[in-house]
Amino acid sequence: MSKQVFNCLVAQSGGPTTAINASLAGVIKAARDCEEIGTIYGAINGIQGVLSRNIVDIETLLGTDDKSIEMLKISPSMYLGSCRYKLEDVETAINTLIPEYERIDDYTCIFNILHEYDIKYFFYIGGNDSMDTVKKLGAYGKSIDSDVRFIGIPKTIDNDLPITDHTPGYGSAARYIATSMLEMAYDTSIYSTKSVLIVEIMGRDAGWLTAASSLARTEFSDAPHLIYLPERNFSDAQFLSDLREKMKDRDHVIIAVSEGIHYQDGTYVSAAGAVKDQFGHAMLSGAGKYLANLVHKKIGCKVRAVELNVLQRCAAHMSSLTDLDESFQLGSKAVEVALSGKSELMTTVIREKTKDGSYAVSYGTCDVKKVANQEKKVPDKWINDAGNDVEKEFLEYARPLIQGEPVISYKDGLPTYLSVRHLGV
Amino acid sequence: MSKQVFNCLVAQSGGPTTAINASLAGVIKAARDCEEIGTIYGAINGIQGVLSRNIVDIETLLGTDDKSIEMLKISPSMYLGSCRYKLEDVETAINTLIPEYERIDDYTCIFNILHEYDIKYFFYIGGNDSMDTVKKLGAYGKSIDSDVRFIGIPKTIDNDLPITDHTPGYGSAARYIATSMLEMAYDTSIYSTKSVLIVEIMGRDAGWLTAASSLARTEFSDAPHLIYLPERNFSDAQFLSDLREKMKDRDHVIIAVSEGIHYQDGTYVSAAGAVKDQFGHAMLSGAGKYLANLVHKKIGCKVRAVELNVLQRCAAHMSSLTDLDESFQLGSKAVEVALSGKSELMTTVIREKTKDGSYAVSYGTCDVKKVANQEKKVPDKWINDAGNDVEKEFLEYARPLIQGEPVISYKDGLPTYLSVRHLGV
Numbered sequence: 033m034s035k036q037v038f039n040c041l042v043a044q045s046g047g048p049t050t051a052i053n054a055s056l057a058g059v060i061k062a063a064r065d066c067e068e069i070g071t072i073y074g075a076i077n078g079i080q081g082v083l084s085r086n087i088v089d090i091e092t093l094l095g096t097d098d099k100s101i102e103m104l105k106i107s108p109s110m111y112l113g114s115c116r117y118k119l120e121d122v123e124t125a126i127n128t129l130i131p132e133y134e135r136i137d138d139y140t141c142i143f144n145i146l147h148e149y150d151i152k153y154f155f156y157i158g159g160n161d162s163m164d165t166v167k168k169l170g171a172y173g174k175s176i177d178s179d180v181r182f183i184g185i186p187k188t189i190d191n192d193l194p195i196t197d198h199t200p201g202y203g204s205a206a207r208y209i210a211t212s213m214l215e216m217a218y219d220t221s222i223y224s225t226k227s228v229l230i231v232e233i234m235g236r237d238a239g240w241l242t243a244a245s246s247l248a249r250t251e252f253s254d255a256p257h258l259i260y261l262p263e264r265n266f267s268d269a270q271f272l273s274d275l276r277e278k279m280k281d282r283d284h285v286i287i288a289v290s291e292g293i294h295y296q297d298g299t300y301v302s303a304a305g306a307v308k309d310q311f312g313h314a315m316l317s318g319a320g321k322y323l324a325n326l327v328h329k330k331i332g333c334k335v336r337a338v339e340l341n342v343l344q345r346c347a348a349h350m351s352s353l354t355d356l357d358e359s360f361q362l363g364s365k366a367v368e369v370a371l372s373g374k375s376e377l378m379t380t381v382i383r384e385k386t387k388d389g390s391y392a393v394s395y396g397t398c399d400v401k402k403v404a405n406q407e408k409k410v411p412d413k414w415i416n417d418a419g420n421d422v423e424k425e426f427l428e429y430a431r432p433l434i435q436g437e438p439v440i441s442y443k444d445g446l447p448t449y450l451s452v453r454h455l456g457v
Numbered sequence: 458m459s460k461q462v463f464n465c466l467v468a469q470s471g472g473p474t475t476a477i478n479a480s481l482a483g484v485i486k487a488a489r490d491c492e493e494i495g496t497i498y499g500a501i502n503g504i505q506g507v508l509s510r511n512i513v514d515i516e517t518l519l520g521t522d523d524k525s526i527e528m529l530k531i532s533p534s535m536y537l538g539s540c541r542y543k544l545e546d547v548e549t550a551i552n553t554l555i556p557e558y559e560r561i562d563d564y565t566c567i568f569n570i571l572h573e574y575d576i577k578y579f580f581y582i583g584g585n586d587s588m589d590t591v592k593k594l595g596a597y598g599k600s601i602d603s604d605v606r607f608i609g610i611p612k613t614i615d616n617d618l619p620i621t622d623h624t625p626g627y628g629s630a631a632r633y634i635a636t637s638m639l640e641m642a643y644d645t646s647i648y649s650t651k652s653v654l655i656v657e658i659m660g661r662d663a664g665w666l667t668a669a670s671s672l673a674r675t676e677f678s679d680a681p682h683l684i685y686l687p688e689r690n691f692s693d694a695q696f697l698s699d700l701r702e703k704m705k706d707r708d709h710v711i712i713a714v715s716e717g718i719h720y721q722d723g724t725y726v727s728a729a730g731a732v733k734d735q736f737g738h739a740m741l742s743g744a745g746k747y748l749a750n751l752v753h754k755k756i757g758c759k760v761r762a763v764e765l766n767v768l769q770r771c772a773a774h775m776s777s778l779t780d781l782d783e784s785f786q787l788g789s790k791a792v793e794v795a796l797s798g799k800s801e802l803m804t805t806v807i808r809e810k811t812k813d814g815s816y817a818v819s820y821g822t823c824d825v826k827k828v829a830n831q832e833k834k835v836p837d838k839w840i841n842d843a844g845n846d847v848e849k850e851f852l853e854y855a856r857p858l859i860q861g862e863p864v865i866s867y868k869d870g871l872p873t874y875l876s877v878r879h880l881g882v
Contacts, residue, residue: 048647077649109643114599115650207870211769214871218534220770221880222473223541224502229767250869252876283881341638346644349775353868431825434870444675445632445859446639451677455646456708 038152039071040370041087044110045078045117045158045165046189049201050348051359052187053111053450055157058363059185060090063153067369073149076455078115078158079165082142087149093454100450105356106438107449108348122168126175139172146180149278152317153181153370157363158190159199163378163404170376170400183366184378184400187359189345191240194408195398196380200362201345203355203433206244208347209233210434212340213248213288217255220284227334228275228327229286231256232262232320234344236292239263239410241344243422244430245288255286263410264419266301271323272330274420279331289319349447353436358393367397376400391432458672462517463577464496465795466512469612470503470542470583470590474626475773476784476789477612478536478875482529483788484610485515488578493796500572501880503540504525504590507567512574518879525875530781531863532874533773540876543586547593551600564597571605578606578795582788584613584624588803595801608791609825612784616665619833620823621805626770628780628858631669633772634658635859638673638713639764642680645709652759653700653752653781654711656681657745661717664688664835666769668847669855670713680711687717687834689844691726696748696875697755699845701873704756714744774872778861783818790820801825816857 042059044052064071074079094100094111104111125139132140146154148349156166166184173180186193191202213231220229233242239261248255257278260266278285293301301319312367320337327335351404358381365379377397384392416428467484469477481499488494499515500506519525519536529536550564557565571579581591591609611618616627638656658667664686673680682703685691700807703710718726726744745762752760753818783806790804802822809817839851865872 044647048644080649107643108640110647113649113738114647210773211871212772214874215533215771215773216767218532218773218874218877219473219767221471221877222502222539224505224538247869248871250871252874252878300694336767338768339764341763342641342644342761343763344770346640347637348640348643349636431869436870437867442862444672444856445861446673446675447635449639449643449677452643452646453677 035068037068037070039073039150040063040069040153040155041075041146041149041151042090042112042155042157043075043081044077044112045114045156045162046188047087047159048109048345049187049189050108050204050346050351051200051355053107053109054105054356054359055185055187055200055363057101058360059155060094061101061112062364062367064091064096066367066371069153069367070150073151074112077113078117079119079142080115080117081113082145083138085145093349100108105146105360106348106351106440108346109452111450111452113455116161119168122171122278125172131403136385142169143173143176143178143180145267149168151180153183153367154211155183155185155366155370157185157187159186159190160403160405160407162276163400166378166400167376167404170236173375181370181373181375183370183375184403185362185366186378186380186403189239189241190235192238192407192409193403194406195402196318197383198381198433200355200359202240203352204350205241205344206247206430207348207352207434208344209241209340210247211350213245213255213286214250214253216338217248217253217286220286224283225334226279227284228331229284229396230320230323230327230337231286231288232291232318232337233288234340235262235290237262237407237409239290241286241425242290243410246422246427247430247434256288257282257285258287259422259425260287260289260293260420261410261415262290262294263412263415264292265296267295268326272326275327275331277400289323291319293319293336297370348449349440351438353438356431356438370399460493462493462495464498464575465494465578465580466498466500466507466571466574466576467515467537467580467582468503468506470538470539470581470587471613471850472579472584473534473539473770474612474614475533475629475771475776476626476780477582478532478534479781479784480610480612480625480788480824481528481536482526483785484792485519485529486526487789487792489516489521491792491796494578498576499537502538503542504544504567505540505542505700506538507570508563509598510570528875530785531773531776531865533771534877536875536877538880541586544590544593547596550597567594568598568601568603568605576610577604579793580608580610580791580795582610582612583830584611584615585618585828585830588825590828591803591825594802595825598800606798606800608789608800609828610791611803611805611828614666615660615663617663617832617834618828619831620827622808622818623858625780625804627665627874628777630769631672631855632667632777632859633769633775634666634669634765635672636775638670638680638711639675639678641763642673642678642711645711649708650705650759652709652761653756654709655745655748655752655760655762656711656713656741657716657762657764658713659765660687660715662687662832662834664715667713667715668679668835668851671847671852672855673881679714682707682710683712683845684847685712685714685718685845686835686840687715687719688837688840690721691718692720693751697751699843700752700756702793714748716744718744773874774865776863778863779858781863786820794822
C-alpha cells in the first residue's frame, strides 16, 4: 500500500543570518527526496505570509535542480523574507466561547489555510521569538485535534538559544567579526603614534558575538586587547584604568565592546552616550562612540569607534562552511523528525565528545517550550575575573565553528547569490 | 666591464590601502632581479624612518623566496608602516646661509643617511602628500648635485591623484564597498515594512569611493537608489524630496553618501550633525547618522545608518586582483625608471584604447610636481543632473577595476597575511 502524500510549509522569521537559507535548503532537499511530501510551500514573510495567504510553491520559484539548492545554501538574507509578528495569546484562543464558524483569530485563520493547502508538516526557521510561534501553533493544534506537525529550526547570530550547543548563523557572524578584527588590527599598526580603536559588536543581552572577536588572535596579532561583554557590569572608571594599563605595553589598543554593555544599575552605556542634536532631540550614539568620546576626553590620544553593524549578519562571502553545513543538516533533520510523527520540537546541534578531542556533532531535538523566549548567556567562568577578556574555554568552544570557506562564485568582481527579487528588492 | 652596484631604499606613507604592499612587492621583486641594485633597504614609518635611522634590510626581514613576495602582495596594511610627516620648506633649506657642516635640517640628515647607506634609488609609495616629499627631495638633491633618483609610486583608496587613470588601492576599496552594498541590499529585503538605509562611505573631497557603490547594481538589486557625492552641494530639503519620491516605488531605499557631503556654504553635513554630549562637549556624528536622524524626524520610517569606516581600506580578503596586479607593476616600473637614470617622476597607469573596448593598461610616468598636493574629482558629467546618482560613464570606467579575486589561504577560518609584528602590533 503506498503512503499517503501531504504537503509541507516552510517559513523564516526574526533577524537575518547568512546561514538561515542553508537551513531552508536542507528542508527543501529532504522534502524533495521524500515520497510522503508532495508540494513544498513557502510562506513569504513568516507567519504573516500564512495569515495573508502569501504562499508560494518553492520549487516553482526556485527551480528543481541541485544547483539552486547549492546557491540557496550560500546566499545571505532570507529567501522567504521575514516578520516580527507575535501570535495572540494561545490560551485565550483555545478557551474562547465564540462558536467555531464565527472565529477570526490568528489560529483559526492559520489552521484553515493549512487545511486548505493540505499541509501536514510545518517548519519554522527562527530564534526564540519564532519558537514561541511554533509552541503556540502546536498547543492550539492539539486543542483542535489537528494532525499538523510543527517543527522549529534554530537560527540566530546571537547564539543565545538554550539546549542546542550553538545556533546556525553564529559561526558565520563570528568568522566575519574575527576576520574584520584581524584586518583592523593590521590597519592600526601603521603609525607610530598611540591610538585606540573601539569596535562595537552586536548582542544586546548576550556577549557571544563580541567574545568571538577573540578568535582574531593569531601569531600575527593579539587584538582585541580588551573585551567587554554585557554579562558583566561595565564601569567607565574601570574601563579607563584597564585601557591605561594596556597602553603602557603597546602603542595601539583595540577594544571589542558589545552594544549591550551596561552599568551596575542596568543603564546601557549607549544610553549614557545619549546626545542631543541641534533641535534638542535625544540621539543614541552607540556604546562605541560614547567610549571613544570618553577616551578622547580623559586620555586624549587618537581614538576611533567602528560599528560592525548589519554586515556581521549579511556578509555571506565570509560565511563559515561548518556553519552552513550544520544549518543545512538541521533543516533536513526537521523533515525527518516531522515524518516520524513528532511535533512541537526544535532541532538541535549536539557536540560529541571525541577521543582525540576533534570537533564532531550530531543532530537531535528538544521540546520547543524549553527554547521559546529563553536566553543563553556566555557562562560566567568563560569570562576572566577582571571582566575584560574571555578565557580559553570560550576559544575552544568557538574556534571549530568558524572553520571552512564556502565556494562562492564571482561575476564582475561581486559574489553571485540567489535573487531575492520576489521580495520586491 | 661590470656595472657598479648601488643600494635602494623604499618606504610607504599616508593612509593604508590593501594594495600598497603589492607595490612594495613589485619594487622588491624588480630590485632583486636587477644586477645594478645591491641591498634593498626599507625605512620603517616612511620618511620619519629615514630621519630616525629606522632602516631595515628588507630581504632579511621578509626572506628571499617568491612565496613571501606573493604573501606580501595580498597582505593588508603597510608592511613598512607609515607616517604623516611634511618635510620642511625646501627653498628655505636650499637657500640657507648656514655652512654645510653645521646644518641639521631634514634634508641634510636624509642625504647624509642616503650617502652613508650607499643608496642611489629612492622609492616612495604614497598619495599626493607623499609626492610632495618626493618632489622636495628631488629639488634638494639637484641643489647639491646628488645623483640619488627619487621615484614616486601612487596609492590611495580615494582615487584622487591626477594624470594616472586611477590609483592603486581604489579598485580594492571599490570592490569591498560594492560587495558590502549588495549584501546590505539583501539584508534590507526581508521585512515588508518600509525602511531606509544610509551608508556613509569615505572620501572627504572626492566622491570616487561613494560612486563605487553603484557597482553593486546587478540583476539582483538596484541598490543604492540614491548617491550623494561631495562634488555637488547637498541640500536637506532636496534630499528629503528625492527620498520621498523613491519611497513611492519601493519599500526599501538604500542611500550612499560620502563623508564629505556639504551644503552650498561649504559646511559639512557631518558638522550640521554636530551634537553635544552630556558634558556639553561637541561630538561629530557623521553625515550618515545626521541624515538618519533627519529621516526619522521628517519621514518617521525605520532608518539605519551604517559607516563602512576603516574596513573599506583594510578588508584585504575582498581586494581586487586587477588592483593588486597593477599595483605590483607600478612598483616594478618605478625600479625600471630609476635605473634608466630618471628622477622626480611618479609611475602611472594608462588606460589603452582597444579595438574591442576590452580593458587594457600600460604603465608610464609623469612629473611628480604635477601630482604633489593636487586632487582629481569625479568629472561633473559623470554625475546625473539631479546630483543624486552617477552616469553610466562612471560604471564603464570603474567596473574593470574591481575584477578578479586574489588567492587567499585560510587557517582556522581566518585569512593568513604576512606578519606585521615588526611594527610592534
